[in-house]
């Protein structure tokens with residue numbers, strides 16, 4: 001009888017010891033193989049999502065983080081950008097965020113830069129293993145997307161010559177209760193940020209006639225005050241949306257307008273939102289998106305799992321849903337594909353300044369501040385317009401036909417958005433008399 005008792009005890013002790021040793025070894029190996037991570041990670045943006053990125057990455061054991069943000073802390077940031085306090089208002093976001101996280105996680109070193117991303121050179125970006133973004137605007141995303149593509153070293157056939165030069169980028173963004181995270185790995189088959197820019201909705205603009213005669217929604221009432229009423233009643237005074245008296249005045253006039261047309265829903269915050277063209281930022285949406293981005297960063301650095309393939313979107317507006325898509329690159333992408341010059345039809349007397357406005361609004365270009373270069377003719381200069389070259393500014397009032405014949409190509413370069421030059425084949429519309 002006792003022999004069975006001893007056997008049972010023996011088996012139990014044996015199992016206990018072997019399981020304990022197994023668990024101990026498992027966690028020891030896991031700990032030393034994953035943590036700490038010494039690879040350099042760049043966080044772009046130290047605002048709502050950037051604050052989350054810094055906290056998540058530091059706590060995950062990433063020890064060498066660099067953060068860049070040109071913004072200073074505003075009072076309105078404090079409700080969600082949790083690394084900042086009242087005493088920090090007016091200071092640089094990158095610096096305050098870095099110091100806060102280093103105080104909490106002393107093993108993590110965070111280097112901060114209070115700069116524009118466009119001011120840093122190629123060597124700066126080359127030192128990073130992964131770049132993770134928490135940006136609030138499309139232009140900066142387009143620029144960094146273009147930059148990581150331009151850093152890839154290729155051979156004569158156009159294939160990647162050095163895989164160390166391929167720097168993956170993880171990008172997160174939120175809009176109210178919705179958000180998305182995506183991975184961009186330059187020239188590795190997945191879509192880049194530029195591939196989808198043509199799909200972006202155009203900026204919301206209200207027709208002036210709607211505002212003036214038949215407003216339907218509260219936003220129309222606010223836009224009527226900012227675009228029409230202000231100039232009628234406060235002519236010559238510069239509207240400042242950071243001045244509470246101005247916002248209050250706009251709010252009161254918009255409320256009167258709404259009452260007149262029986263429209264409900266004009267509030268002070270709606271006024272501020274419409275006036276500044278801002279979408280409310282929701283702290284928990286930032287947390288969800290950043291958590292997803294940081295998981296991808298850790299997988300990219302440790303190879304501990306398959307990375308997101310390659311675009312995740314979640315919607316928390318109507319209940320909650322999340323889905324991911326394997327989005328392929330587009331062949332005519334101006335950053336990751338072979339961009340084919342696009343034909344642009346213009347009136348034969350179109351001025352250079354109007355052509356620039358046309359290119360800025362064109363879905364294939366969406367430039368902000370482009371320079372234009374015409375075809376070379378007998379060694380003559382090809383410059384049509386360059387922002388930093390004052391002598392070329394006189395050309396703005398000249399017709400395009402003076403620089404280019406119908407069917408010829410104009411090169412377009414906007415360094416704020418992309419390294420690459422783009423081509424537009426200018427075709428003149430036949431004039432009405434011909």
Ligand SMILES: [Zn+2]
Pocket residue numbers: 191192193194195196329330333334335336337
């Ligand atoms: Zn692309």
